Amino acid sequence: MSVRVVARIRPTLGKELEKDTIVRAEASEDGKPMNIVRIPNPRNEAEEFSFAFNGVYDQSTSQEELFTNEVSPHLKALFQGLDVTIFAYGVTGTGKTHTMRGGLKLSERGVIPRLLSGIYRRGRKVVKDSGGETSVSVSLSYYEIYNDKVFDLLESPDKRLPAGLPLREKDGKTIVVGLSERECNDLKDFEGLYIEANNNRSTAGTKLNAQSSRSHAILMVKVIQTTGDESRISTASAIDLAGSEDNRRTENGKERMVESASINKSLFVLSQCIDAISRGDKRVPYRESKMTRILSLGQNSGITIMVLNLAPLRSYHLDTLSSLNVSSRAKRIEVREIENEVVFKQHPKSMSSLSGSTINRQPLRPLANAHNTNIAPAAATTKAGDKPMKAFSVYSDRTKPTKPATTVTRTNSKRLSDGARPSRTARPALSSRAPAPELSTAKIEEMVERKVSEILASRAAQTAPAPIPAAVSDEVQRRLDALERKIEESNGAAEDARNEGLRFLLMAKQHKEHGQDSSALKMYEMALPYFPGQVKLERKIEALRARIRAKKEEEQHHLMAQKHQSLPTSGHLATRPIQQLPTPAPSFEAVSEAPASKKRKMKVRPDNDDDDFSGSIVADEDSYDDDDNLSHKPLKVRKSKAPKPFVFTFGDEAAALTPRKRFILDAVNSRDIGQIKGLNGIGAKKARDLLEFLDLQAEEEGGRIESLGQLVGVPGMGGKTVERMYEGVAVGV
Ligand SMILES: Nc1ncnc2c1ncn2[C@@H]1O[C@H](COP(=O)(O)OP(=O)(O)OP(=O)(O)O)[C@@H](O)[C@H]1O
Structure with a gap:
């Protein structure tokens, strides 16, 4: 079906x-x-x-x-x-x-x-x-x-x-x-x-x-x-x-964006799995995300x-079309429409919970906690070397016969010897188990070694782990669980590193949207070590560098033209002091920087790189094996959306800092979480994010925020937050 x-x-x-x-x-x-x-x-x-x-x-x-x-x-x-x-x-x-x-x-x-x-x-x-x-x-x-x-x-x-x-x-x-x-x-x-x-x-x-x-x-x-x-x-x-999210529409902040990236990625993988199954591919990329592994259309x-x-x-x-x-x-x-098999219960007990009597549950069986864990096919019907069956198969016109329900009677000892290792929470009571043989420490070590190699090998091969020797003692069981946890934790560390990389990408994107190319460039560069060899990312970095260079040249050109214009009319040399000339963009650019004009953008952005993100920052960063499966991607009708102009509302930043502004900047630059949290509208999370951001900048820039304009541009801050901070500082501080 x-x-x-x-x-x-x-x-x-x-x-x-x-x-x-x-x-x-x-x-x-x-x-x-x-x-x-x-x-x-x-x-x-x-x-x-x-x-x-x-x-x-x-x-x-x-x-x-x-x-x-x-x-x-x-x-x-x-x-x-x-x-x-x-x-x-x-x-x-x-x-x-x-x-x-x-x-x-x-x-x-x-x-x-x-x-x-x-x-x-x-x-x-x-x-x-x-x-x-x-x-x-x-x-x-x-x-x-x-x-x-x-x-x-x-x-x-x-x-x-x-x-x-x-x-x-x-x-x-x-x-x-x-x-x-x-x-x-x-x-x-x-x-x-x-x-x-x-x-x-x-x-x-x-x-x-x-x-x-x-x-x-x-x-x-x-x-x-x-x-x-x-x-x-x-x-x-x-x-x-x-739900999948188009982050051009969500205006998500940093935390929501990271979640969104993860959601979009898993849904992307799900659509790839669906594509692969419906095409009849041998390889279905279930393992690319936990959701697809669990849902595992298969x-x-x-x-x-x-x-x-x-x-x-x-x-x-477009989102509707895509889904x-x-x-x-x-x-x-x-x-496959297969009924679960009936299992034999060793000690029949009354379980008429729905009829109101007291429940007396049998000890949970080894697979009690399993997701969609049905009873394994009877050993007799499974040929050696058979692959585990996938429930979702490639579609065909033939209807498969429904397998009649069979009644299998098994004893506990049989169950323990069918290769199932009891899970931690679902282990049968000791009294009902076959007595474990005495094992020496050396033997235990050997078994643990073997099991770990098996797990690693099976992960590498992306196949189910080989069955574990049946009658393992509690000691072996305990050690195996600990080792598996360790392996999972090390996988977790890799995921954390990846998330870190995604955070840089996310910040880069936000800087870019605010027209802060130099900061965006820095963030992309910081993301690069997390995605080694990512060609698209490298191209983005190159494109941004080119754009910054072009911008500088254009500014120089503009300046020269101004000078040139002023000469014949005034008859004097230009009097604009050199300090007021546009400065090369530092990592922290003034947020009030005007967004690039559409025309200029066309000129310096031949790769149209921003659009590549298409609402999911991970879509770019993941080099999926089956990249040619992208047919499900939303139809892209590119609206020529100019970057949102940033409205700066804190007065002229060039003017001397007022006491209120200085108060805020001092608190921020103190890097004291207590002082930062003391600012109006700043909770623990925002304060931590701000500190983290300052740390990231510290290497080259000294990590200082010099104006409220810069503060607005920090990911997770924004105009409203800074405005709230500002309003929260008593006049005359
Ligand atoms: N059939 C419906 N009738 C009335 N209200 C609905 C219906 N479907 C959705 N809504 C309302 O639409 C809003 C969004 O729905 P919901 O939260 O279920 O969306 P979702 O798809 O789960 O979103 P997300 O993926 O962001 O969690 C809610 O306020 C919900 O009550």
Whole structure:
């Protein structure tokens, strides 16, 4: 079965005008449900593009309607043992969180609360229909991927490790190591847990959405049905992806930009994966981002529904086209519809949680914390050397037969010997394990060595790690966990370095937008060591150097012309003192520097380099293996947008500094975080960023800010902040 892709067009909101609506939903045949999205060609509005989906929901669609049509029908399959994945995809502010989570009012509830409600209802029915023989329990895991790091949303944020939770491949599936799982026996339990967990999610206001998700959130609902000795486990995953952002529109500050870069990168990789699968490529770049590794259009079998959220407005035109393109390719991805196998439970226990009795859970099995971890195929049916199966395969016209559910009975010892290493939180109780053989320290060392080499080799080869010897002792287990953490941490360090590089790029871009070419150049140069060999970056640096040179020459030329003009009329030599001549731009340029005129820009920017960023600073910095997959890129209609003129509001900087200005500059240049934080409107974060920026400048410039104009140009500051600082200083200081 292919991924089911449905589009949902949100209504216009607040100040948005109906007349700006350009996206329409239609039915391809009269009397049939809507299945077409129409949108004008941005290059020629007389033309329209049409995109066909499995379903299209227009502005008037209620939360209930969407759930009833798209999710509810799959509840039955979930209880038959199929995994169900629903994910919301779309540009920022198009209604993904509204669709998945929704509002607090009953009618506003989104897919997730309705899904849980449906699961509990069906669970009760299953219990009832079986005359109490079958019990059903439900447990949740909920995590976010923020800046490409995985954090458990069911744990308090202060317990987070900076590097996040590691991922591991197992049986062709990606699992989050150390993820917590909570049993949740009714809707009330769920709501308490879910609301609390959502408070842990990273959200922030951006220009395009007052409460924008800054992370991808993944909720996994595990349904365990137990009858006698047998259990069937299936998982419903509900994923609210963060939205792609065009940073030319967001006016994001530094922190939001770094998040945005990470969001855009992961969505870019997702679109590459979709492209690669739909083209039938052998290599699908799942591993380029954690989100694609986890979502992994290729690991979860069962049923997958993609909800493409769309804003109907003209201001989203290109972004809408881009996501329509990606989503229509996603329709071609085929998912194997395989029911999870039934597993034998050694000590049958009553788990009729939904019928109200006390829960007595069996010890979690090795894979209990796994994301979309179904039971591995029975050893007998797996040939040696078989590759782990990918659930999403290249689309084909042939329908694959649905594999009938099989009943497999296994004992615990069998499970332990099938190559599965118990995860830390899901380890069976010691008493139920086979006694571990006594191992000498040398033997342990040897096993650890071997395992580490295996992990490293498997990472290099980008394949799942080889199975670990079955009966490992606790000591080996502990050492392995520690080593894996270490490896993950070192990966984290590499990521941090990369983020650092991105920050320089980001600052460079901001300087450039303010027309501060020299500062931008410096930032690009500082970014270069983080992206060695990045040809585009090197070209940018060269182009900027050329531009600065050209600017200087032009200024010289202008000056000469002025001199020349003044000679015949005055009959005297020019009297303008040399100190007042335009000075070569230092790293910190006066922010009031006029933006380059359009004409001059054309002359000195042959590479049109700014546009290369096209809203995602990472798009340039990543040299993806399959760079030719860029067909999904938004159609670029370049608006000739002049750099925003900077309005300087603090008086003539050339004049002597007033006491208020001096007070601010002294505080800033003191580099004392306490003094900086004492300035009006400066919190701890802004103060830290400012210090960091001063440090960056310190090498060559002494790291001093000499005017409020310079301060405005510091990333993260801006006119309003400095104005607030200024107003906060008492007159007569
Ligand atoms: N179908 C809808 N009906 C009414 N309001 C909606 C609908 N869809 C979205 N909205 C409103 O639009 C705004 C943006 O929606 P939402 O936050 O869900 O967007 P998003 O796609 O999740 O954005 P981001 O990616 O930035 O998190 C919210 O105020 C939300 O309530």
